[in-house]
Amino acid sequence: MRLRYLSSSENPDSQIWIFGIPYDGTSSHRPGARFAPDAVRISSEGIESYSPYQSLDLNGLRFYDYGNIEVPHANPEMMVDEVHGFITGLLMQGKRFLAIGGEHSISYPIIRACSEQYKNLFVIYFDAHCDMRDSYGGSIYSHASVAKRILEVIPSIRFMSFGIRSGDTHEFTFARNLPHFYPFTLNEVKNVLETIPKEAPVYVTIDLDVIDPGFFPGTGAPEPCGIKPGDLLDAVLSFRSLNIVGIDVVELCPPADSSGVSATLAAFFIRELLLLFIKEQVE
Amino acid sequence: MRLRYLSSSENPDSQIWIFGIPYDGTSSHRPGARFAPDAVRISSEGIESYSPYQSLDLNGLRFYDYGNIEVPHANPEMMVDEVHGFITGLLMQGKRFLAIGGEHSISYPIIRACSEQYKNLFVIYFDAHCDMRDSYGGSIYSHASVAKRILEVIPSIRFMSFGIRSGDTHEFTFARNLPHFYPFTLNEVKNVLETIPKEAPVYVTIDLDVIDPGFFPGTGAPEPCGIKPGDLLDAVLSFRSLNIVGIDVVELCPPADSSGVSATLAAFFIRELLLLFIKEQVE
């Protein structure tokens, strides 16, 4: 059975949509990211709507929380089709959006849909892992292959990855040949963003495991020696000059962190990311 | 900030409402019942809508999930006023309802509102604790005083309590003088229910801690040597002949049970209780 929440007072006509994609069907280490959207909603009650970093309040943004998309948990191809269809529909209505994963595999159908609507789409990719295997666990749509798939629809010159510190030998060989591969830190984010044309559409995908597991233990494949939340915040704040058309925040795995601070961290960054849309709306 | 779920497809015109009262402001041992309504909603996804015990399906019931009432966590009097007002409004629209606590203190304003609308209201009270202190922790509206308050608006002859096995000396002295005090077990439920006039309005309040902590560890004041879930199920099934006007299910404390089986047990009983309304609607 399913009990549901009341609809948000904001209505679906809002130009900014938020929704969850509770999918973790290809998780190779610790599944559980399917519980992330609801965990973020609950944790969001402990976070203020005002950001002292941006001096902006979410109350100033009209956005709509659609709830969660229903996705088939045992069929990656079907998930890809359904997410792709949903996003295409949204984009055709002119919406911008923030998707809450779910595992990173959801980013491929989203970005493919965006690339079809927006010529010249740039992708900003934050992650601890390369995600550049040809396939994994029997699927080409695995979370471990998502960057590889994205690079089939986005030219590598418009794919910028940051913070990666894990992969196999082949992945690193491949990655090190990419034009915009900036592993281990986020030090290069600002410099790289400046190379993006001012009006170019940009998609941002943040695999939260780019953060050090000390600060973000609740994730499926924690990878030591990551970045500090403050460094991710600095990067996010530097997105303000971009023309962001879509965002996803993925790989929160709530069952792995009974303290709940990982969900809180996700909710915090979602606030900061949503606030970036305020400028969008004003324009 | 607050992210919200999509509205249920059922609409508010439904005659059956469900809502959460996320209040635990007087909890004397382990607080956390405020998180129960959301935990029940999430756990409800793991429970089928069909009951093989009643051979009925929740899909056959039109009900509306209102979401959670906002209650002040630091002011019991204000909580009592707000819940009383909300319930009165519902009853004036002819609704029947199931409230998800929150701690047991929420039952007093609900029952007071019901007793004002329904003359001759009977109260069925399941609990491990007497809840018959004059006041507790500085408030007469404490969860430890809720039965005492209810007995100020309902004559004791129409107050039937079952399963109680904890209290102080004064509470037990008081309780043992009540006309319908059936401690330790639910053995007497069926016999007692038969004494209720057929059309009399009945309110059911189930403090889930009546269940043994082995089956229901996620509660604020676990009390050993309680009843088995199967015995509570038998009791619930015997409610079918009653004219139930309202129900509450209280004292699930999700943070106290990381296994989640307590939330599942709550969702299970909420399904069985909601199904009792199907007969109501048909009539």
Next chain:
Amino acid sequence: MRLRYLSSSENPDSQIWIFGIPYDGTSSHRPGARFAPDAVRISSEGIESYSPYQSLDLNGLRFYDYGNIEVPHANPEMMVDEVHGFITGLLMQGKRFLAIGGEHSISYPIIRACSEQYKNLFVIYFDAHCDMRDSYGGSIYSHASVAKRILEVIPSIRFMSFGIRSGDTHEFTFARNLPHFYPFTLNEVKNVLETIPKEAPVYVTIDLDVIDPGFFPGTGAPEPCGIKPGDLLDAVLSFRSLNIVGIDVVELCPPADSSGVSATLAAFFIRELLLLFIKEQVE
């Protein structure tokens, strides 16, 4: 007792094999059963090798712990093929075995392989859930469809299910028409087993969620009002007269139970089940 990884001091020539199938790729509520085989091995160190219920000691059984089969987590068809191939290989060497799941979906390829080697195979099925959906989550090999698949390779007259208490309306309608559907309890086990021809090959699949979640919280889809461990033990002891050719024990989900008692319960039943093979060897 101690179950061991890969090679144990016993060698692969043993007629009895034990192995893990760490697969949970179609889990619809809480994934994590992939961690069960290793959790059982670790918990097995807290359980004696001697059973006072059977007055037998596991030290008297030559068995081999193969370790875990590698299965693709994101492709149910591939899992089915690989498990089917592995089991077929084992059976062709004349082995009997106990498989540790993983989720219940692993039982279908095992039973299909067994049914191909053993004509007249009987299947004893313990579960809380019907598992009789045509497909679920985008796959016909879902854990929620496994009984439906098994009934495509085993005639319903040789499929005996016990303890089921959850399903949708269609599943219960279907199940109630089966010749050997004994829901809610294990009361009928002994009577039903007596109808099995003495030398007929029997496969036993135990979805541990048949046990009440109070005793076994660590499972993916806990269903209230289940059976007591003592009743399952009685049932297992009554298997002694059967000619068991294979066993699986599935749906332990270790991350859902931080107390570890669910893994201990699984290890306990695995000991009792393995001891059933002692008679087999002696003969």
Next chain:
Amino acid sequence: MRLRYLSSSENPDSQIWIFGIPYDGTSSHRPGARFAPDAVRISSEGIESYSPYQSLDLNGLRFYDYGNIEVPHANPEMMVDEVHGFITGLLMQGKRFLAIGGEHSISYPIIRACSEQYKNLFVIYFDAHCDMRDSYGGSIYSHASVAKRILEVIPSIRFMSFGIRSGDTHEFTFARNLPHFYPFTLNEVKNVLETIPKEAPVYVTIDLDVIDPGFFPGTGAPEPCGIKPGDLLDAVLSFRSLNIVGIDVVELCPPADSSGVSATLAAFFIRELLLLFIKEQVE
């Protein structure tokens, strides 16, 4: 460093002492019983002082909580000497007591001290495990050897054990030859207690793992298929006719149960056991 609680208002002159022995140095499976005394004290705040089972209130008993004995965690011999010395001192002052373990190994020095002061001492032994190994883990004072050691200072005719359901082959062979070995259940408790001479001194040791892990998951070596708390309560209530000189309650392992219900169950039984002393004081 060590911060401490306020002294109890009762003073050390009380005839009844309670104290903790935070020792788990020989634990063979899951250590952590050292944290039990403090966990019981904290959980005791959630339990009423009045027992509706005995219609008595702990406020009617003058008892003194000494705090915890300091025991060396890495030296079983030294632990035995220190506990033996402490108990001897208590007994010479005519005190009766309830000791909170710690693991079961603490019972040996206590019972040896009691047997030196009380000729004709009877020992009532509740446990899931035989504890009858000659030595274990390199020590003859292991928790797995404690019954064997006790039987060196108490004749077997005065040693009554109940509820045992785990051990190796040798232990069960030994145990089954004891005059008062009543495994699996507590069914025989009342009958056996009637054979104890009316004024004979009795020591009661309750290894809480005799309870089923479903109700008591927080223990070092959980053993499935145990007894229900209600059955242990019945047994405890039947102790009223005995002349109890000392009690221990052991093997609560708080870190193994994050729900805290195991500590609550221990506190509950400690209340019921302490109330048995009220009759003692009156006499």
Next chain:
Amino acid sequence: MRLRYLSSSENPDSQIWIFGIPYDGTSSHRPGARFAPDAVRISSEGIESYSPYQSLDLNGLRFYDYGNIEVPHANPEMMVDEVHGFITGLLMQGKRFLAIGGEHSISYPIIRACSEQYKNLFVIYFDAHCDMRDSYGGSIYSHASVAKRILEVIPSIRFMSFGIRSGDTHEFTFARNLPHFYPFTLNEVKNVLETIPKEAPVYVTIDLDVIDPGFFPGTGAPEPCGIKPGDLLDAVLSFRSLNIVGIDVVELCPPADSSGVSATLAAFFIRELLLLFIKEQVE
């Protein structure tokens, strides 16, 4: 019922008192701070009494642990009165003290009592949150209003706050107009302390959530991007030149951190803070 610890060997005549205030009645996100004083006492056993940072040992300080104050959990006004009365009594005996919360709301009655005894009292305030709402959750004594209340009894020129990074728009507008508001970091602590007159009485209140949740997950309202423990240690060490008359350490919420490292961190800072009193005693 309540079992208690042994009294400390130090007696109440000590000039330095430590006590717990187990109050969390106004917690707006995650309650549970009521369990902090006992959790700190237990965790303190894992921390040495010697500080290599100060080259001082707590054994050199005569202090008295009073235990916990009993506070009404359901009545903020009554809590304020009782804490105010208790502190006033202490101050009239010339004691200095360290209070262990509980939530931050306890600081208001403490500081009001101190401000009545000490003219010219300075308040050093560490927190992640503004706590400057007029009222919250139905009470003016909410933890979210405590700084607002303190500023009614302490002139803003003597109120110095550090590390704040969360609040609503109104709170930040108000806070930014305060003379000594130093948000986000502790960088300004040393400079600001130098402006306090040498002999002026100083009260220090440390809401531990000023620390980043990565290091201190066990708190009621974790706020990302906080300070490192080492920076808080540096600040604490710089207090040595101050004339500290009272300290509180608040908002440890033990149930939110099953790893226990948050309680350990609290115990660690309490050691360092208590050692600051050694100089006081020497003088």
Next chain:
Amino acid sequence: MRLRYLSSSENPDSQIWIFGIPYDGTSSHRPGARFAPDAVRISSEGIESYSPYQSLDLNGLRFYDYGNIEVPHANPEMMVDEVHGFITGLLMQGKRFLAIGGEHSISYPIIRACSEQYKNLFVIYFDAHCDMRDSYGGSIYSHASVAKRILEVIPSIRFMSFGIRSGDTHEFTFARNLPHFYPFTLNEVKNVLETIPKEAPVYVTIDLDVIDPGFFPGTGAPEPCGIKPGDLLDAVLSFRSLNIVGIDVVELCPPADSSGVSATLAAFFIRELLLLFIKEQVE
């Protein structure tokens, strides 16, 4: 990467052995390190075999996972003898090894065995604690005495300790007189390593509690204000020029960290440490 039990496909002839010593018999605060070796093996599946820090892959190293040594949990002397004997046997076959603790007490018998085989052995010691008590908890082989014992077989000039920030007054007085005591940070590691003669045999012991509990909560005696994982990684990478003959990694306590990131961190450092042997093999 995957570490395996008992025999792996690599065979025992490999020159590099890895094995677990599941011993925590002298733990003074939180026991549970006995579960570390198996937890590391399971967590190792979530870590790649390739290190982007060293540009090396574990697949390039022939090593053998022996499984766990059986050690007596209740007898420190016997543990010391057994570990010493095992290591001596290994060294006589010319093996190099990495031992996974268990608590730090296991390092003494290992280092004593190494010092007997290798004249001029240097010891690199990472820890949060001095471990320089003469004895503790009734044993001279306590984890709190291990450095003291090591200094009886290794001259202090060849004992270099880093990162220590906890101890009693006597331990710090003693430690500060050692020639190579570098407390609080790892800043001096590189400089100190350069003073070791190029071909000298070196043993490395890493008590993981040297890391800050924010990053490594799963340890028996968490000590605040520790080092960052990145600093430990830098130190480990600087070991490449050393002639390492043995390594241990100790004091992971899995039950204390339900998030599992501590086990992952241990597995990560074990990968980096094992990769140091690649050069050894090549030579």
